[in-house]
Amino acid sequence: xxxxxxxxxxxxxxxxxxxxxxxxxxxxxxxxxxxxxxxxxxxxxxxxxxxxxxxxxxxxxxxxxxxxxxxxxxxxxxxxxxxxxxxxxxxxxxxxxxxxxxxxxxxxxxxxxxxxxxxxxxxxxxxxxxxxxxxxxxxxxxxxxxxxxxxxxxxxxxxxxxxxxxxxxxxxxxxxxxxxxxxxxxxxxxxxxxxxxxxxxxxxxxxxxxxxxxxxxxxxxxxxxxxxxxxxxxxxxxxxxxxxxxxxxxxxxxxxxxxxxxxxxxxxxxxxxxxxxxxxxxxxxxxxxxxxxxxxxxxxxxxxxxxxxxxxxxxxxxxxxxxxxxxxxxxxxxxxxxxxxxxxxxxxxxxxxxxxxxxxxxxxxxxxxxxxxxxxxxxxxxxxxxxx
Numbered sequence: 421x422x423x424x425x426x427x428x429x430x431x432x433x434x435x436x437x438x439x440x441x442x443x444x445x446x447x448x449x450x451x452x453x454x455x456x457x458x459x460x461x462x463x464x465x466x467x468x469x470x471x472x473x474x475x476x477x478x479x480x481x482x483x484x485x486x487x488x489x490x491x492x493x494x495x496x497x498x499x500x501x502x503x504x505x506x507x508x509x510x511x512x513x514x515x516x517x518x519x520x521x522x523x524x525x526x527x528x529x530x531x532x533x534x535x536x537x538x539x540x541x542x543x544x545x546x547x548x549x550x551x552x553x554x555x556x557x558x559x560x561x562x563x564x565x566x567x568x569x570x571x572x573x574x575x576x577x578x579x580x581x582x583x584x585x586x587x588x589x590x591x592x593x594x595x596x597x598x599x600x601x602x603x604x605x606x607x608x609x610x611x612x613x614x615x616x617x618x619x620x621x622x623x624x625x626x627x628x629x630x631x632x633x634x635x636x637x638x639x640x641x642x643x644x645x646x647x648x649x650x651x652x653x654x655x656x657x658x659x660x661x662x663x664x665x666x667x668x669x670x671x672x673x674x675x676x677x678x679x680x681x682x683x684x685x686x687x688x689x690x691x692x693x694x695x696x697x698x699x700x701x702x703x704x705x706x707x708x709x710x711x712x713x714x715x716x717x718x719x720x721x722x723x724x725x726x727x728x729x730x731x732x733x734x735x736x737x738x739x740x741x742x743x744x745x746x747x748x749x750x751x752x753x754x755x756x757x758x759x760x761x762x763x764x765x766x767x768x769x770x771x772x773x774x775x776x777x778x779x780x781x782x783x784x785x786x787x788x789x790x791x792x793x794x795x796x797x798x799x800x801x802x803x804x805x806x807x808x
Contacts, residue, residue, distance in 0.1 A: 456540055472488040487603060487610055487631075492607070495629065496598055498563060499640060501525045503616060504594060507627075507644045511566045516574035520584050521567065523556050524549070528590060538588070550583040565639050594618055601626075601776040601795060608633040611639065613776055626774055650768060651771040659768045667780060669676060671766050676782065676790050681808035684732035685743070689742035691730060696724050710756065716750040732804055766790075777805075 490628045496503065501522045508794040509516050533535035538656055541549040557568045571577070575583045593620070610631040625645060632641035633769040654662070670676055698807040701719070710717055725736050739745070744752045769789075770781040782790040 429439065453465075454512065462610045462688050477707070478777075484805055487612075489600075492600055492612060493601070495631065495640075496614075497529070497600060497703060499594060499643070500529075500628070502640075502643065503596065503598075509642050509644060511564045511641065512570065514564075514566075516571050517576055519560055519564070519571055520551075520556070520574050522559055522591055523551065523584075524586050525593070526559070527551075533641075533780070542588075544613070548584050548587055549576075549587045550581070551583045553577070553584060556584050563640055565634050565641070595620065602797070611636065613646065613774075624758040626777075646774045648772050648774055652769070654771065662768055663766075664765060666778075666802075667766065667782065668764070669695050670792060670807075671782075672698045672763065675804075676784075676792065676807065678768065678807070680806075682806040684724060684804070685738045687734070689739050690744075692728055693724065693742045693744050693752060694732060695731070696728050696752075700727050711758050715756060716753040716754040718746065718753050721745070721752065724752045731802070744771070 436683065453554050478490065480674065502508075502514065502518065527537070527545050539550055539551055545548050549748045553568070553572070557571055560566065560571065561568075572579070576583065576586060578585060590755075599615045599617075600612060601615060602611075604611050612629040614627055616627050626648065628642075628644050628646055629640070630642040630644070631638045645676070649688065672689050675687060675691050675695060678691060681687055684692070704719065704723060722739070725739050728734060728739060740747070742752070763789070765785045766782050767784075768780055769783050772779045772781070777793060777795050779791055779793045782792070790807065793805045794802050795805045796802045
């Protein structure tokens, strides 16, 4: 059923002609994976734990501004309860009861320093909390483009008293972490791709949160699951292109054989600097007048470190623990003539991912299995993020 996709894949890998913001695996004939990734990373504070703003009941930021990290954080803090809800493609797909529950958690955050706030919602002689309909609906409408008529379909609504009722005690939300993988805009919508991880169950989901411009504000529009795609039938030509572009120097510098890592600072500095040596050094030396001392050539620390950081999120301090670093000359010293590495003792078995994250499954000549994950920020900009 699957077709050979070498033409499309070659177009994706031809970096000089790429104009789209993301590489798009969905253009390739593939299998859909029914499983969600079970690999979780500790990325950021839980939305339910990191809420720090008392005035977040204001409308979300205007589309005239570029959405920044603080605004994204505020979005997730405000959405919180509904992050755990089933995916929804439009506001009307969220159950009316869930909006009321969202409001109760939202209200608790707004008054996190005032434990007596609930007293105003109590009614003498009755169990539970009673929220005035006008107050609740007004607040929900600041974040969601939803009508009062829809909200009043909730079983929690009392048309006689014009209130919504909830129990006094709210159950704690599941601990969760999120990591933003990409943001992009299309006309009146902003898309935020992210991974949502539940540490207790070790489950990670690839999600897209969509914000929509409505007049002078932005509101939550959709929160959907992005399915991973799996490619197992890869032609020899495609494998060669993928190897040359993404795997070759990771393999030659023996980073593939390092202990499992989720942070580039866990990788040996020696291997990271060898990555530079095999991928970049020869090109660098061809553009300068080479000065040789004791059979070695010195390369400024800025050249080496900035290049490595193009591919790994690593600290300079860690890189300088490499034995090739010279603290007196602020440079890295390489043998001259520069040593290169060749060979292709690894095969690409599988490629899995979405528009932003690709995971390669590799096998060497001894049939040992390895994985390496790459995160894309644009067609020309990617990082190796973890390996095992």
